Amino acid sequence: MACAVLIVAAGRGTRAGGALPKQYHTLAGETVLRRTLRAFSPHPAIDAIQVVIHPDDADHYAASTDGLAQMRPPVPGGATRQQSVLAGLEALAAFNPHGVLVHDGARPFTSAAVIARAVAALETHAAAIPVLAVTDTIKQVDAAGGVTGTPDRATLRVVQTPQAFRFADLIAAHRAAAAAGRTDFTDDAAVMEWAGHRVSTFEGDAGNVKLTSAEDLARAARALADLPDVRTGTGFDVHAFGPGDHVMLGGLAIPFEKGLDGHSDADVGLHALTDAVLGALADGDIGAHFPPSDPQWKGATSDRFLAFALERVKARGGIVTHLDLTLICEAPKVGPHRDAIRAAIAGITGLPVGRISVKATTTEKLGFAGRREGIAAMASATIRLPLEDAL
Structure with a gap:
């Protein structure tokens, strides 16, 4: 059953300061929005990604999404978050997915596990949201700041995104709320509650934070920069030529008189x-x-393998900082395709192109590559992991 994700990124983010909305601030070489989207693109459970943006942000959006898979054309948002979500849902109506995940554009550290739990919840629930238990005491206060009550924290939860909904139910609830003049709901679960649906919960993730203020952005930047365990890995592979009319190299289909044999x-x-x-x-x-x-x-397709490896890095709180690939063959000529290969790898990994190197060489007509029997590749990857992995 098809599942789409709707990313809300139309806000101005004024509390974060700076000349750009917070979703276009840069963290470790890429924008907050691109980091958010990379959690879903590519993800095996997600079939389409719809982003709602501010009309003034088209250029920033294009730069943040270049090369990412599953992206639908962005749509302009409304004056409120609720109106922006409805605009995104209407844009998805032609796709008509079974389920839709609604996520904040400034929540860039969502794990694959949370996404999987959100999608799984749709098998049995019309609405489900990720939550965390409240560990601090909560007070109710009046307009003057005086305490008026202490709710039982055992019944309270902190709510995150992505929130998961059956698409038909959510769009119907949003349309009904708009028709009733209700535009004040702060999340989509509240819209579903108002429409009479039961909202279930599933386990969230403490690391799945929303970036709101300048302090949040600075803290996120420090977290990404202060990963002390720097590691380098190497890889080597070879495939023989076989029947075909193209070869896949670095995620790019290159026309050629032969193909490459492989499972x-x-x-x-x-x-x-x-x-x-x-x-x-x-x-x-x-x-x-x-x-x-x-x-x-x-x-x-081998992009699934590389995306899996990168998700393993992310699951341990790390980042990939550089990839270097050397292709070894007499033919086809790699040079004319070098930049396109770099762009393809950037789309798979979410890394800026400036952190991806693609080179080509020959073996001076020696060995299997020199005899044009196949292609070999050598690669290296530099990653950074948090302290607990270093000990």
């Missing part, structure tokens, strides 16, 4: 990069995670 799409470049990332994690190799004996990987 998947035989993308020798992405296979080497995947092993390099896994090697930096000391987390096995591509064959351990995606064995060629498993029929589900027959003909699979």
